[in-house]
Amino acid sequence: PAKGDEEPRTGLRVGFVGAGRMAEAIAQGLIRAGKVEAKQVLASAPTDRNLCHFRALGCQTTHSNQEVLQSCSLVIFATKPQVLPAVLKEVAPVVTAEHVLVSVAAGVSLSTLEELLPLNTRVLRVSPNLPCIVQEGAMVMARGHHAGSEEAKLLQNLLEACGQCEEVPEAYVDIHTGLSGSGVAFVCTFSEALAEGAIKMGMPSALAHRIAAQTLLGTAKLLQQEGQHPAQLRTDVLTPAGTTIYGLHALEQGGLRAATMSAVEAATCRAKELSRK
Template identity: 85%
Template structure:
């Protein structure tokens, strides 16, 4: 169990949930020198995921409340359907000093704020897995109590993991479909490119390495030169050459329409999750009242013991 934080502010970073996305963000922050590994505290119900945090030199615990008590900046990285119950659990420990960041897909700011105390400073981030190599593509939106300080702080930290931009919350679900899910879409395309080369006689390992490097190099050209993809595609095509023949086949297969539909489907699913939060949300008032009652009772019992 980690000791109480000795440092103030965001320098002690907590993660409630220790899955791949939490690991990616933590590793990005550590590798960029934004936070030292021993100042990261992660919680999870079992050791299955926590072992990866320990391997990075981070502190771990099975107590979500310990993370809130020890850290001022806390990332909530649980599965979306689990997050509401987790927030109800930790709500009594939330103070005005906390900056709370949700990376759960489809959980809206209004849902987050409904589950937390009124003064809670809440932000919502849509990251993607390449954060683990500091090449993530992220967007963030702030809740009603989070101001420019919180937004600038979070952005400065997350830029250690890649590109991070602030957007209206309505665009967060679109980002989930484009970039969060897009990692899998790009992997499927990379795999297909490599398998085409394998079919034509190239060794498997070489084909996959070249396919991945082709995607990486193309992305760098687009970002560094600020070109529209159509311009770069035109530059590669020569009349009667190999590329235009290949593009013709892709068009026949409906590549563009299929890719657009994939982003649309993933975005719609994220919006569906936002519109249909966990049943826990409907029970929030009674649950919070019960928790507050338990806290008051514990306080009275503690006071009685102290006076005796």
């Protein structure tokens, strides 16, 4: 019998095929939030290089991708996109109607996933971002033809351990990559520039970077908790002839808005291009 068959189902068993940073981040979030027990998680990878991180969390590990599917009904594929088709072909013989399969590989469409798996397999696609590592991810998920609202709810509930997760049409996934996947780098660039402005004015570097990061964090929390449009919050900080309007004028002169919109557009177009390949 497969590994999961001899023990009573005390809870959900979650499998990971691929054990890189994103897989580890998701596993860590699920375990920390008490969504699954560490011993109910089984991860596979070709070498021990990344599996040691899973063992440190208390998870089971293996070098066999098929074993993961034989032991777990919910399996998250977190391999590199170019490796995924070969991995799916390899596990296809052990996929059953019980399985719910989730891909976090960028640029691999639901139709490609469904083509490589047995007919009627329940497949969902998730686009995560790096802050999943600190349980503050912004994720979107899209479901294939055979995944119903029950599977979507189950996955959404699990992934909320790693941040915010919203169900969207698949067409939004590439936009999410441009906005939130690449957006992490855009926000880092802005944070760095904010700090450098303070350094230019005489503040020590380490202090300036700490304050810039905290300013981003605090502003994001305000936007989320107040549920306000950013323009409203921005107006609240503005006083006539005050410091902020002088700074905002300089940002407008530098074309910050147009540059940011172009950055999201460029990253989205590139994501679409990679998806087509």
